[in-house]
Amino acid sequence: MKLSNEQLVILLAVVPNAIAALVAALRWRQLPSPLRTLAVLVWFALFTEVFCRVLWLLKWSNLFAFPIYVTIEFGLLAGLYSQVIGGRWLPRLRWPLVVGLGVVAGLEGFLHFAQGVVVGNLARLLESLFVILLTLTYYYTSLRRPSSAYIWREPMFWVSTGLLFFFAGNFLIYTFMNFAYYYHRQQAVQIWVVHAALNSILYSTYAYALWISPKR
């Protein structure tokens, strides 16, 4: 099977994810509770990525995994931030948000299933919005209660920065996704190249955060 350059780039985006998963496994014993949640997320993402790529290579649709992945990813991120940010509002809102997003993603997946390749973007846009808000809340909390003069030494700074990069870019990508599929089917793969690049940045920051994580 001959792969185009774009397809090769998209496939290679799994490498930073695999590195982050390896770092998580190596550092698991030293990881504090919030970063253990991140480690679980990294392993889950690697499993989903490999599973979906296999389906992709077999030319089977992997879109059914999308709502499941979005819901679990957001659930783990909300769990991670509810441990880090503190306060009572996030633990209270966490489950309604996760369940709500799961319902939206499920319904969207179900409604678009018959249309084949069309990607439901509402769940992803909502997830992007929520995660951007979580990262901005983390930054706000760090400004209000600075625990060190050098925020870049904090693992959660790298996690939040990676997430902000990824989901800010993602927000734009998923906004234009169906537009691109509709008008320029051949060029749409370019969007996935950008997505793969953002994914690589995200998992590189995850790997670094897990690596520099202080001992429990």
Place this chain on the structure above:
Amino acid sequence: MDKPEALEFIHLLYIGVVMMLVLVIAVVVFVVLHQKNAHLLQAQLRQQELDYQAAMLHSVVASQENERERIAQDLHDEIGASLSTARLFINQVQYEVDTPHVQEMAQRASQILAETLQNVRHIVQNLSPAILEKFGFCRAVALLGDHLEATGLRVDLQVDEVVESLSATAQLTLYRIVQELFANATKHAQASCLTLRLLPEADKLKLFVADDGQGFTPELATAPRLTGMGLAGIRARAGLLGGHLEITSSLGQGTQVILLLPH
């Protein structure tokens, strides 16, 4: 609706993504810079608060010392002098009357007054820092040890003279800590043996006080109602000296106190 050119669309998308990323970078840079400033500001506020607390503590301890000095002076000048005069009169009565019963009563009264005078002198010695000025730290602690031995406690003291190179205020503070530790050992611990070592260790001065008394649990040590001002006073004074205090104790295992002081 006309189809936009493919390249035009991809360029627009790239520009959009790049602008998004630039915006994110701006947010991150803002957070990094402001977080550093916020941390510095917080550290300054914390330092100001600590300085204020230290100043308050200094002031409280200084006023306590002044009060002690005043009480010691009053006891010595007023009560002590009056008791001595009364004892002289009673001794005189003892020699001038012939009635054996009255003589015996006068003798007993004279003994009681002598004991009271002795107690007043001890109280004055404990209250006043004059003992430090008069005898120096080592001798003053030795005298404290002697008083304890007189109550039946076995006391093992070893004090290096290097302690007398500390400032007068530091010596007085350290002396008060030793006084409080000795008082705890006798009043609360019901110890039979007490060890004190005050020796230089590297660039520090190490005070080690141990007793074989009944000890206490960490819960008791932190309960204000039970500990009163004793341990709190020791901690406050240790803080004033810039020392590191470590108290180890458990029920039936005695108590060990280690205080490391900058020297």
